[in-house]
């Protein structure tokens with residue numbers, strides 16, 4: 145039996161007794177998830193990738209829908225990127241879905257459609273790092289691999305009384321070693337599923353009992369062996385790297401109907417869309433975001449940064465740089481003949497977070513476009529509390545300011561007229577989806 149991993153006091157950690165107490169607690173308190181009920185390597189893999197950056201509560205519904213549509217790696221390998229993204233829509237961090245599909249293609253080609261059971265092959269797959277490889281091999285195959293994520297990092301740091309910042313190289317070495325020491329060697333294994341259960345139990349205990357702000361030490365099965373509990377260090381360990389303050393920014397998303405933009409030569413039709421008499425009003429302009437851009441491969445409304453002095457919901461039309469971006473985009477990327485294009489009044493604001501930014505996304509139509517909304521104006525007005533200022537277009541006194549192409553935020557590889565009733569079937573960025581629902585509601589679709 146392993147009896148190592150000295151705590152901050154220098155005493156050896158009593159793994160045999162601690163494991164027994166932990167597994168007893170897990171039998172009574174472990175969380176139940178669909179991927180735990182039937183832990184095949186494929187299901188565990190999908191769940192682990194979904195759980196990166198996303199809460200278990202959110203993942204459950206997505207997981208079940210995804211597995212119904214793609215029951216194995218072969219089905220996922222055959223799917224288009226657009227369909228994979230559609231099933232991922234709303235989970236965020238879309239690169240994960242692309243990596244998942246790329247790995248499925250590799251699994252189908254190199255591993256006969258089965259997730260590989262050896263560490264080196266698992267780690268070589270797209271989107272699989274040290275944590276994911278260990279998690280899939282232990283949860284999916286019951287192999288002896290440690291895992292270290294947010295919950296177990298906190299739990300182990302407290303059990304050991306670790307006072308150094310957890311992301312430091314030496315802290316990581318100590319924490320990974322401790323995570324491994326929790327798992328008995330194969331020769332000392334007494335029961336099936338022990339690696340699967342121990343890693344699950346450590347994660348659950350960290351999540352449910354050893355919580356960040358108020359660890360419930362009175363209910364903790366490991367309190368007898370915990371340095372933080374012994375020394376009263378719960379409030380000071382783990383020592384986390386300070387998070388950077390989020391940066392606030394304002395963007396504008398443009399609702400552009402076909403009627404607003406006659407003769408846009410570079411905008412494609414939606415394939416298979418029925419020709420309708422009201423298409424000029426009900427088709428909206430969408431862009432597919434370029435590879436390498438945020439939300440790459442997803443569809444979105446044309447969106448541009450708004451300069452800080454014009455971030456107020458009622459000032460959008462005064463932003464000369466925004467007017468230039470819009471002009472350049474509509475003339476050059478959409479191929480619409482020149483006109484003095486400007487953003488119109490803000491209709492609503494969609495607030496969202498992306499990486500380090502907290503974004504206020506002002507949704508506006510092109511200036512001069514017909515209102516085409518069925519909602520009472522008061523609904524729009526209620527969304528903003530800033531005082532209204534008079535509508536001001538870019539004045540002649542400001543002079544002609546043309547944005548240089550390298551400064552213009554490029555919109556996407558493909559531009560398309562999309563009927564409002566077809567918006568639900570396209571994979572959209574999550575703020576794009578909220579804008580789409582707003583527009584559909586506004587026109588009564």
Ligand code: SF4
Pocket residue numbers: 299302303353354355359360361364365366367370371372373378
């Ligand atoms: S005793 Fe308290 S601090 Fe220690 S592991 Fe348990 S819950 Fe966490």
